[in-house]
Amino acid sequence: AQSVTQLDSHVSVSEGTPVLLRCNYSSSYSPSLFWYVQHPNKGLQLLLKYTSAATLVKGINGFEAEFKKSETSFHLTKPSAHMSDAAEYFCVVSVISGTYKYIFGTGTRLKVLA
């Protein structure tokens, strides 16, 4: 069965330091993977998606994610956190096998300290 695990429910970093949000997936098929961000009281915005063209995926606002098949991971990183990055982040895997479903992780809330 397909699943997504976000390893940290909360992450705190200081402004200007690196961000690492961890995501592990389980999929019987080649996965489609996404990261979405949700700012307080806002909807969901796509940060980036894995399309198999490259294992290192660049997204908006300086975020990147690396697909590692051997580790079944798709961790989200950013070299330098900004106060505006404070939000909740969701890792998502899509499943296309007879059905077409999107499975969300439980989310990681990122806090950025001044």
Add this chain to the structure above:
Amino acid sequence: EAQVTQNPRYLITVTGKKLTVTCSQNMNHEYMSWYRQDPGLGLRQIYYSMNVEVTDKGDVPEGYKVSRKEKRNFPLILESPSPNQTSLYFCASTRLAGVYNEQFFGPGTRLTVL
């Protein structure tokens, strides 16, 4: 502007009073879906539709109904709402052609059932 719209954005109701949350997209997407978001649980899929007159249950369908009579609309119906359906609801859509298709989300509907 390409978008997914939901109405109402906020709704307070009482137990047992039928309600409908509307969802409409203007991108000609085949796939539409409803999610509920609860703290610590991420987004869980309620129902999805792969085309007109084709709907299927997600992970938490109990207490909800949907219909897909037109490609652009996918209303969520709560026939007899209960307090445990108090949640933040999102509608989303995507095209089916290809495999790395991200979903586009509506702004959300915050429902309170008293």
